[in-house]
Amino acid sequence: MTTATADLYDERGDELDSLGVQFLDLGGRTSFAGPIRTVRCHRDNALVKRVLATPGGGAVLVVDGGGSLESALVGDLIAASAVENGWAGIIVNGAIRDRVAIASLGLGVKALGSNPRKSAKDGLGEVDVPVTIGGVVFTPGQHVWADADGILVER
Template sequence: MTIATADLYDEHGDALDSLSLQLHDLGGRVAFDGPIRTVRCHRDNALVKAVLATPGDGAVLVIDGGGSLQSALVGDLIAASAVEHGWAGIIVHGAIRDREAIAALPIGVKALGSNPRKSAKDGVGEADVPVEIAGVVFTPGRHVWADADGVLVER
């Protein structure tokens, strides 16, 4: 059972960071949580695809796309692969595509927005490194909670 982020913050706010960036809930699940995994990439989703095709074990992939909305970093096939491999959710500091198909999948997806343009497939980027989004550091292995109210990150 997922704990409401507001209640979690009331109980443990001193040990949590709250992401002030406003993200859209785009997956079939609004509330999700799990250990953090990360990818940092810019307009290239090959590494995102590769990571989400590995066992997720209930983790949440945080993708730092630099806030770019110029091309999508996650589409329906990548999101379906994440479901198949046991990921709890995906948080994208950037765009996704195939919103309607992703909304039908049993996975949490938060992103800045969408763009039908696909991204490059060169594999440029880094995985499992700390990423900072809107002043909040997402460190691999720490926990993240997300729901309709927002995103909380274990410090």
């Protein structure tokens, strides 16, 4: 990503939504962008693992974990799989784990926080459905931009 989100908003603000929820930068890249893919799940990361094990083509996976910090939805092995499969980044409305290892990867990762507790592996949830976080809709196929200033989403 070459254009800062602040500059992008100045240029195209009427076409973009700005996410007010404050996410932490936890990956090895603080700036990333790409087409949106989504997973909606609650304390179960089987679908996250499955999606990130497929070719990403520079996409960003937005994981709506309902804001739960009770267990991690992404760990170092899943994040490493995302790198191997060409994903640009992951935005987690919830927790991750293995922060030090994830920070060393060439992957953008934003999350609300961390928790060492593993999540369930039952495969419950939905893939590639619109998800709403902080009043902003993340629609599969639309574009998302993220950097140290925040997250912008194409309307």
